[in-house]
Amino acid sequence: MTESQTTDSRATEPDRAIGRILAAEEARAATVSRFGDRRAEALHDDETSTADLDGEQLDREERAALRRVPGLSTELDDVTEVEYRQLRLENVVLIGVYNRDADEAENSLRELAALAETAGAVVLDGLLQRRPHPDPSTYFGRGKVQELADIVTALGADTVIADTELAPSQRRALEDQVKVKVIDRTAVILDIFSQHAKSREGKAQVELAQLEYLLPRLRGWGESMSRQAGGQVGSGGAGMGSRGPGETKIELDRRRIHDRMAKLRRQIKGFAPAREAKRANRDRFEVPSVAIAGYTNAGKSSLLNRLTQAGVLVQNQLFATLDPTVRRSSTPDGREFTLADTVGFVRSLPTQLVEAFRSTLEEVGSSDVIVHVVDGAHPDPGAQLATVRDVIGEVGARDLPEIVVFNKADLVDDDRRLVLRGLEPDAIFVSARTGEGIDELRERIAERLPQWDVELDLLVPYDRGDVVALAHQKARVLETEYEEDGTRIKLLATDRIARMIRSALGS
Numbered sequence: 001m002t003e004s005q006t007t008d009s010r011a012t013e014p015d016r017a018i019g020r021i022l023a024a025e026e027a028r029a030a031t032v033s034r035f036g037d038r039r040a041e042a043l044h045d046d047e048t049s050t051a052d053l054d055g056e057q058l059d060r061e062e063r064a065a066l067r068r069v070p071g072l073s074t075e076l077d078d079v080t081e082v083e084y085r086q087l088r089l090e091n092v093v094l095i096g097v098y099n100r101d102a103d104e105a106e107n108s109l110r111e112l113a114a115l116a117e118t119a120g121a122v123v124l125d126g127l128l129q130r131r132p133h134p135d136p137s138t139y140f141g142r143g144k145v146q147e148l149a150d151i152v153t154a155l156g157a158d159t160v161i162a163d164t165e166l167a168p169s170q171r172r173a174l175e176d177q178v179k180v181k182v183i184d185r186t187a188v189i190l191d192i193f194s195q196h197a198k199s200r201e202g203k204a205q206v207e208l209a210q211l212e213y214l215l216p217r218l219r220g221w222g223e224s225m226s227r228q229a230g231g232q233v234g235s236g237g238a239g240m241g242s243r244g245p246g247e248t249k250i251e252l253d254r255r256r257i258h259d260r261m262a263k264l265r266r267q268i269k270g271f272a273p274a275r276e277a278k279r280a281n282r283d284r285f286e287v288p289s290v291a292i293a294g295y296t297n298a299g300k301s302s303l304l305n306r307l308t309q310a311g312v313l314v315q316n317q318l319f320a321t322l323d324p325t326v327r328r329s330s331t332p333d334g335r336e337f338t339l340a341d342t343v344g345f346v347r348s349l350p351t352q353l354v355e356a357f358r359s360t361l362e363e364v365g366s367s368d369v370i371v372h373v374v375d376g377a378h379p380d381p382g383a384q385l386a387t388v389r390d391v392i393g394e395v396g397a398r399d400l401p402e403i404v405v406f407n408k409a410d411l412v413d414d415d416r417r418l419v420l421r422g423l424e425p426d427a428i429f430v431s432a433r434t435g436e437g438i439d440e441l442r443e444r445i446a447e448r449l450p451q452w453d454v455e456l457d458l459l460v461p462y463d464r465g466d467v468v469a470l471a472h473q474k475a476r477v478l479e480t481e482y483e484e485d486g487t488r489i490k491l492l493a494t495d496r497i498a499r500m501i502r503s504a505l506g507s
């Protein structure tokens with residue numbers, strides 16, 4: 001291992017890597033912009049308010065430990081944990097292609113840096129190439145691929161991550177020329193999800209998404225790596241993008257993978273009845289539901305904690321929350337509602353994940369109100385808003401009442417507030433950290449919660465016992481009379497329930 005010396009210092013002192021990068025500056029061509037030293041700026045404020053962590057503290061430590069030493073006992077019995085971690089921690093170079101908007105591309109690459117670090121890698125550099133379109137065969141143009149290969153060698157990087165979803169053939173061609181492992185944004189996000197999934201349902205969902213991603217990429221995944229005998233990939237050859245089902249199960253043939261996927265789908269379906277039962281229970285006791293949705297790291301869990309003292313894991317990490325937490329809360333005038341924390345969204349959220357997490361996301365779709373949290377201090381809040389609304393639309397929740405909340409107001413100055421107001425005139429500014437705006441948010445939620453103010457007077461034909469049953473189940477029946485043509489029912493309902501009953505009756 002000729003690399004071990006440099007790898008060691010980098011693993012323990014990422015700062016020195018930055019020095020090295022700066023020193024290598026001259027080697028760069030002018031059309032390639034770099035900002036490896038400003039990485040992870042998208043994640044401001046590393047302070048984790050420990051007061052918020054209480055019962056979840058252990059979970060957080062566990063997660064941090066798991067992050068870098070996966071599968072220790074089964075793969076490498078003869079090295080110490082420390083050596084193993086140094087071997088495994090990946091040193092990555094990020095690459096992206098853009099056409100017009102350099103700022104946007106830079107934000108996206110910075111977010112990719114945050115994602116890579118969350119997955120456990122050290123980011124050494126980031127390179128953007130301006131091009132009308134990514135090269136269909138190698139993503140970067142031919143000349144730049146060579147330049148990239150030189151940079152990778154100079155920095156001693158062992159992985160390149162492209163800020164896109166690469167076609168299987170692009171990935172292979174790039175790998176052949178750059179001589180280190182190449183993965184894409186989708187693989188990194190899948191990797192984070194697989195590290196963070198905790199519940200059985202979450203694990204099944206992530207594995208399904210990973211298999212779906214891997215299936216068209218099976219041929220050649222390990223192949224090109226084994227051709228690089230003596231390359232810089234750690235002896236396991238694994239790491240980001242190949243953890244989870246990627247490593248051992250990759251040898252299964254397609255059919256067995258298809259079988260496995262079918263089984264996972266059945267399993268995930270099997271979780272639905274429990275969720276529906278909970279939902280039905282909430283309906284019966286007339287408890288309205290509020291879902292907190294928003295971009296990853298916007299502060300959804302912090303806000304839930306602030307509103308309910310829930311003690312949910314808060315971390316300056318992307319996708320800290322994968323398993324939705326539901327807590328009870330109440331309005332200032334004493335009405336109860338449930339408040340659900342949800343999985344964060346990210347730009348180009350892999351479609352495989354949206355599919356696999358559809359059941360979880362549909363929880364958002366079946367709530368009464370959505371609190372849409374946006375990080376007010378993020379460089380591009382408009383893009384966050386749009387991304388989240390896209391996903392909300394995809395699960396059919398576009399028409400639900402939405403309260404837009406700019407969080408982290410403690411980091412937002414007056415000028416910026418004006419800009420944010422321009423984006424969303426009705427939004428509320430809050431800070432989960434200082435408590436600013438929280439009372440206003442409670443009031444706004446109370447206003448938007450469904451009111452039991454719709455009165456219906458229905459004549460239900462005698463052959464429609466189902467509608468009578470529905471009325472008794474979901475609404476407050478005030479009067480029942482048996483007339484010649486059917487049952488006359490007077491009832492009180494919320495808007496949503498009234499619509500449900502009317503459409504069941506076909507009126």
Ligand SMILES: Nc1nc2c(ncn2[C@@H]2O[C@H](COP(=O)(O)OP(=O)(O)OP(=O)(O)O)[C@@H](O)[C@H]2O)c(=O)[nH]1
Pocket residue numbers: 045046047048049294295296297298299300301302303313314315316317318319320321322343344345407408409410411430431432433434
């Ligand atoms: N300054 C400041 N930081 C905040 C505020 N709210 C949350 N944070 C920080 O932002 C980071 C993310 O907070 P989380 O609550 O974990 O965010 P999340 O939206 O649940 O993130 P995911 O579950 O990863 O999608 C943490 O480091 C928090 O401490 C706030 O009002 N002000």
Ligand SMILES: [Mg+2]
Pocket residue numbers: 300301302313314320321341
């Ligand atoms: Mg969270």
